[in-house]
Amino acid sequence: MNVIDYFDRARIINxxxxxxxxxxxxxxxxxxxxxxxxxxxxxxxxxxxxxxxGFPSVGVRGCFLSHLGVLEEAMRLDLKNILILEDDIQFSRRISQYGKQAIEALDGMDWDIIYFGHPVETDSSMPTWNVVDQPIHLAHFYAVNGKCFGTLRDFLLQILERPPGHPDGGPMHYDAALNTLIHQNNAIRAYYFTANLGYQRPSRTDLHELSFFDRVSVLRPVIGMLRKLKARNLRRTR
Known part of the structure; x- marks a missing residue:
């Protein structure tokens, strides 16, 4: 069993x-x-x-609605859990070893939201699950347990109904919505695996304004090739 097949379903947003x-x-x-x-x-x-x-950009709203859509699909299918990834995922070169440790440690754990990919810097020499005690930026590689589906879905729908700047949380980036729920609801059991198992692959953004190099058609293939070379180098080191 590997970290992908462990879950009832895995969905890659694209x-x-x-x-x-x-x-x-x-x-x-x-x-x-x-x-x-x-x-x-x-x-x-x-x-x-x-x-x-009201979202920071059209792309940010699309990302938010896409994660919500995956969650609603999981609820329709009555899944026990769902693994959610984004299409710029790049796995750690240690995912086979540490991924096995991660899913073995999940057995017997009471969890609602877990992060396999995150930017938190920790000592990963002895990887384990840590309680989320700080904002986890990015939502490119995480899972939601079935018992949390309704709570998370309802919270996301509330965000959609609120105006920007609402004190309880209005339109925002999806990763910020997860952080807000975890912060506001003490009943949510959220963890991250200290050995980061997945990163964001270098890729042209769909959420923010494009860089100069991505806007100029003659330069776009060049920057694309450079990103591929960077991704190849990163696979050797992380």
């Missing part, structure tokens, strides 16, 4: 127009021996709204 990201993610899964069968493990077509509706 915008239909980002065929480049989909292909690179398929290669990333194959490189690490993970199988995408389009049922237990498959892609989720990202929501692509045309208006920001």
């Amino acid at each position: 915008i239909a127009s980002r065929k480049d990201r989909r292909l690179e993610t398929e290669e990333e899964f194959a490189r690490n021996g993970f199988h995408i069968d389009d049922e237990k493990v498959g892609f989720f077509k990202a929501v692509t709204p045309t208006e920001g509706e």
